[in-house]
Amino acid sequence: MNPIDPAVFFYMGGSTTTTYSSSKSCVEFHAPPDWSSVPPDVAVAPRPPPRPSAEMEAAVGAVERIIGNHIFLAYPNIDPGDLSLLRSANISTEKLARVAVRHGLYRFVRRNAPALDEKVREFAESVYNEEDAVAHGGSIKAPKVLADIVESIAAAIYVDVNFDLQRLWVIFRGLLEPMVTLEDLMQQPQPVTMLFELCQKHGKQVDIRHWRDESKNVASVYVDGKFVASGSSEHKEIAKLNAAKLALCKLSKSLPITNGLSQIMDGISESFEIEGAKQKLHELCGKKKWPKPVYKIEKEEGPAHERTFVSSVQISTANGKLFMMGDDKSRVRDADNSAASLMIRALQESDFL
Numbered sequence: 001m002n003p004i005d006p007a008v009f010f011y012m013g014g015s016t017t018t019t020y021s022s023s024k025s026c027v028e029f030h031a032p033p034d035w036s037s038v039p040p041d042v043a044v045a046p047r048p049p050p051r052p053s054a055e056m057e058a059a060v061g062a063v064e065r066i067i068g069n070h071i072f073l074a075y076p077n078i079d080p081g082d083l084s085l086l087r088s089a090n091i092s093t094e095k096l097a098r099v100a101v102r103h104g105l106y107r108f109v110r111r112n113a114p115a116l117d118e119k120v121r122e123f124a125e126s127v128y129n130e131e132d133a134v135a136h137g138g139s140i141k142a143p144k145v146l147a148d149i150v151e152s153i154a155a156a157i158y159v160d161v162n163f164d165l166q167r168l169w170v171i172f173r174g175l176l177e178p179m180v181t182l183e184d185l186m187q188q189p190q191p192v193t194m195l196f197e198l199c200q201k202h203g204k205q206v207d208i209r210h211w212r213d214e215s216k217n218v219a220s221v222y223v224d225g226k227f228v229a230s231g232s233s234e235h236k237e238i239a240k241l242n243a244a245k246l247a248l249c250k251l252s253k254s255l256p257i258t259n260g261l262s263q264i265m266d267g268i269s270e271s272f273e274i275e276g277a278k279q280k281l282h283e284l285c286g287k288k289k290w291p292k293p294v295y296k297i298e299k300e301e302g303p304a305h306e307r308t309f310v311s312s313v314q315i316s317t318a319n320g321k322l323f324m325m326g327d328d329k330s331r332v333r334d335a336d337n338s339a340a341s342l343m344i345r346a347l348q349e350s351d352f353l
Contacts, residue, residue: 062158063151064091066169067176075182082182085190089180096150097142099175101127105149119143140319141235150175191244198251199223208240216320219243223251229346232320239320246324249346277340278333281313284344291316293343295336298325311335313343322346 067090071083078086089095100106101124111117126140154172161167192208199206207222219239220230229250231242274280281293299310308328313336315322324346326338 060155062154062165062168063096063172063176066154066165066172067091069165070169070173070179078182082185085185085193086180086182089185090176093144093147094142095147095180097123097144097146098127100146100149103175105153106146109145109149116143116145120146141233141238191241191248195221195244195247195251198248208243210236210239218321220323221247223247227325229325230323232322234320242320242322246322246346250324250342274337274341274344277337277344281315281340281344284347285315288317290318293340295339297332297335299328301328306330309335311339313339315343 064087068087071078071086071090075083075086106120106124120143123140123142123146153175154168157171158165158168161171196206204224207225209220209222211218211220216232216234217236217239218230218232219236219242221228221243229243229246231239231244231246233239233242278293278295285291285293294314296312296314297309298312300307302308308330309332310325310328311332312323312325314324322343324339324343326335326340326342329335329338
């Protein structure tokens with residue numbers, strides 16, 4: 001079977017979603033029936049969905065199996081921890097959803113779900129705008145239905161080839177390219193994992209707290225109980241990623257960094273403070289058509305002749321609000337500039353620019 005055979009299509013209707021292949025195999029996924037048309041005074045006993053076939057049960061997880069085999073053969077001496085991270089990156093919803101977008105597989109789904117169509121459209125647009133391969137997810141969370149499509153096709157092919165993993169790999173690997181490699185993970189470490197590893201190495205405790213701000217999810221990073229940075233998004237996991245990226249940029253100034261983090265920070269000049277950062281951030285927001293940055297004095301300490309200030313800056317991007325606190329400074333103007341500097345650095349390294 002051609003791995004992008006248009007004869008592989010999806011029918012979604014009634015109480016069953018069925019994936020058909022161009023050959024003998026058939027993989028069925030059952031959803032709850034729609035009782036909206038049943039009069040309220042009519043008692044109906046729902047019929048239980050038929051049990052999945054033995055073939056279907058055996059086909060579940062086909063993608064995970066072929067990816068696991070490929071990684072083991074490609075990296076025979078790989079560390080178990082790296083093996084787990086690499087496998088997860090290649091079978092994640094984010095990765096498989098991008099496969100579906102690149103090959104236009106969603107158009108084969110029969111559906112009546114305008115809200116889902118809009119989510120898929122927004123995600124597809126964000127994928128097309130990505131300049132480089134994304135290992136851990138972009139600015140918009142991937143709709144799970146896209147990953148389900150890819151896994152369904154793999155399961156159907158797996159049944160067609162009589163559960164031969166090698167034949168499945170030969171047929172299917174073209175859809176999965178480009179694969180996330182170990183080198184990709186070194187260049188794009190998972191921000192949340194990196195944050196915890198960095199702080200654990202230096203005996204510090206990380207706490208990521210989530211809360212809602214109107215329609216946005218907000219994630220705030222605290223290290224040893226002290227606030228470091230926060231990020232927001234419509235999706236909780238994206239907010240967490242944004243906050244972790246900003247926190248890494250802030251912590252890189254005070255903590256010795258690892259090789260992986262140094263690659264994240266590659267391109268930042270030795271002088272972390274940016275001259276005229278407040279004005280530059282204002283101009284940047286104008287070019288991006290974002291609202292003006294909002295500054296606030298978060299802390300004011302010391303006697304009058306030795307007073308220090310800590311300022312924060314908040315900006316609203318298309319993907320949510322970002323918040324950053326600067327360092328202690330003797331003047332409010334310098335405190336604002338410190339916060340703006342850190343925000344610009346974070347934007348540079350978090351793919352917002």
